[in-house]
Amino acid sequence: MSWDSYIDNLLGHSGGDTDKACIIGMDGGAKWTTDGHPNALKLQGQEGVNIANPFKSKDFTSFMAGGIFAEGIKYQFLRVEDDKVVLAKRKDSGALTMQASKTAIVIGHTKEGGQQGNTNKAVATIAEYLESLNM
DSSP states (O other), X not given: OOTTHHHXXXXXXXXXXXXXXXXXXXXXXXXXXXXXXXXXXOOOTTHHHHHHHHHHHTOOHHHHHHOEEETTEEEEEEEEETTTEEEEEETTTEEEEEEEOSSEEEEEEEOTTSOHHHHHHHHHHHHHHHHHTTO
16 A cells, blocks of 8 residues: 555645645654655655654654754744644745644645645544544
8 A cells, every 4th residue: 555645635635735745653753655756745864753753752842942844944833733733834935734643643735825724624634534544
């Protein structure tokens, strides 16, 4: 089974506001989706680990203090909701929506000028589906 089909699914749910997405594991931040997908959010180096660890520990102070890095771009932390949804933004670079399921973190990127609310809904759809599968 290819996890990359979830990228297409997430983009389809966002009404065109999401341009990139990926899924990483909660334990250690390993990529579930591949960078080969044309709309993959390509996390670099330790970015997956640095995103996964705060979700696993439910301690988001590192995001608050140092921002969130994805594809080498630093996004400003906006807020965390229910210890499982994190929102971030960078002027002229778009926004990130991240939501945890039991074992994964679904990450969607809103293109600059897009509606982050639509990305939030799309990311939630995938994360809640994984949760329903006990993943």
